[in-house]
Amino acid sequence: MPDTFRAFRISDDEDGYRGELVEQSIDAQSEGDVVIKVAYSSVNYKDALAGTGKGKILRKFPLNGGIDAAGTVVQSDHADFSEGDEVLITGSGLSETRDGGYSEYLRVPSDWLVPLPQGLKLHEAMILGTAGFTAALGLWRMEANGQSPDMGSIAVTGASGGVGSLACDIYSSAGYDVTAISGKEDEFEWLHELGASQCISRHELYWPESPLASAQFAGALDNVGGDMLSGLTRVIRPWGNIASCGMAGGIGLNTTVMPFIIRGITLLGINSAGCPYRIRKELWERLAGDWRPRHLDRIAAETIDLDHLSGAFDQLLSGGGKGRIVVRVAAS
CATH class of the missing domain: 3.90.180.10 (Medium-chain alcohol dehydrogenases, catalytic domain)
Incomplete structure (x- = not known):
């Protein structure tokens, strides 16, 4: 040195x-x-x-x-x-x-x-980095709370960013149907290549004001926060989970207890920086194994x-x- x-x-x-x-x-x-x-x-x-x-x-x-x-x-x-x-x-x-x-x-x-982990190179580990680890932790926490592919599509917001793009790849590799939500419509073809079965423009989203709107997704990984997270709480199917890991869109949450009580949905906070070592090591092994992104x-x-x-x-x-x-x- x-x-x-x-x-x-x-x-x-x-x-x-x-x-x-x-x-x-x-x-x-x-x-x-x-x-x-x-x-x-x-x-x-x-x-x-x-x-x-x-x-x-x-x-x-x-x-x-x-x-x-x-x-x-x-x-x-x-x-x-x-x-x-x-x-x-x-x-x-x-x-x-x-x-x-x-x-x-x-x-x-x-x-x-x-x-x-065996199967990862140093460069690949940093393509993943905190972004890939956060996406994996979101799925790990959702599955620990009962999420499964047969429940339906998982929405991924901010899908063209680091966490979102890796989530599209990891979640689809794990057997989930993924709906990518992004404001960058010119990246939709790329998101489909990563594994998203459907892409929705953030600019065309409309969240009904009703505290319980028509359920669209079985779960979600939200990288945005603010109005996006508030809207998601209204459209998650019964017993679904929202993993919240970003707040670029704001730190406020405008919702009611109705989605949590009547539909039994769960809001999960994703703190990747302070994740316990036991879980951290397990997730890196999975990122090199069955959850390894394909792209x-x-x-x-x-x-x-x-x-x-x-x-x-x-x-x-x-x-x-x-x-x-x-x-x-x-x-x-």
Whole structure:
């Protein structure tokens, strides 16, 4: 490991809020018992908010950005990890309470580090990243609450984004009929290729004001929140589930207790960042196995390096994103 290496560091001080590439030593990072050489990270909506200051993500400053990382162990003080092991980490306080994955070397606590499952490459793990893990956790929680393919179609909102596109692929691979909801009608053909049997334009959606409208979907993964989530509660079939994992459309929820009592639907909160390790490891094994997306190459929109992070943040926040952006972190 070199004495110093590149990292994308976010600061908020007398010089203002900024994200910039710096030279850093490992001793300047958050504490941890394992050091990894980061090969890849990814760009999530949360990363864009943190990197631009348009969302209150970091709880302390300064910190390196990046909520995902995949790479190779170079130092370890824990018996479960040895030099040369390929590993990944998502969420777990990265770029929130501790330094994140936009760094050529990263020191992390072994408590959150997941061995790279057999069948996944490091690059593929970061096409998935927090987005794929969130989609998988949504399905895991829905199925734990009784969801099954024979109940009918699962609606996926924000379907052209990272979580949504991976959900279309994972859920259809798991045997579900998927209805993709997106404002990007020019991406409908692509969403069909990923596994969606039906695509609905967000601009043509109409939610009746009645607290119980005609039931359309057996369940939903909602990446939007706000009015979208409120409307979904009115159109889910009896005993269906809504997995809520996004709030770009707002944090409010305008609904009544009627869908929950009369139809018995369930609203499930998806907290991928703080998911217990036991479930985390199980889901990564499934993402490499029976829930492995069939079209990772189509979902990976592009691979960038650390120098192009700012442009990727702006693209994502402006609504121009499609699929997943992977970050090549390792020094050439």
